[in-house]
Amino acid sequence: MPERGHIRIETSIDDKHLQLSITDNGSGIPKAIQFDIFETFLTDRPDGTGFGLSTSKRILRGHRGDIELAHSSAKGSAFHCWLPLVK
Numbered sequence: 010m011p012e013r014g015h016i017r018i019e020t021s022i023d024d025k026h027l028q029l030s031i032t033d034n035g036s037g038i039p040k041a042i043q044f045d046i047f048e049t050f051l052t053d054r055p056d057g058t059g060f061g062l063s064t065s066k067r068i069l070r071g072h073r074g075d076i077e078l079a080h081s082s083a084k085g086s087a088f089h090c091w092l093p094l095v096k
Contacts, residue, residue, distance in 0.1 A: 022094065029090040030079070038081040046078060065090075 019030040038046060038053075045051055047066045050059035062076075069076050074092035081087070 024094075026074075026091040026093055030087060031090065032085060032087040034085040036085075037083050038078070038086055040081075043078060043081060047076075 015034045017032045021028045049063040052059040076090040079087040079089045
């Protein structure tokens with residue numbers, strides 16, 4: 010994200026899940042790689058490692074949750090995450 014970028018995190022709870030919405034105002038994810046962004050080592054940034062999103066997905070799935078790309082454009086990206094509530 011460029012300097013002075015913003016990240017917004019919103020949370021909500023329904024009967025079964027804690028839901029997180031994470032939105033930024035970065036330059037977006039290129040359409041050519043959006044389908045594969047959760048693959049390990051995939052990056053389009055010269056300073057990227059390709060571990061962030063794949064690790065996040067692995068951790069969330071390990072706790073019976075998940076993450077998905079909601080949308081991405083030149084004005085930013087949004088991800089939705091969820092985890093089951095433990096009762």
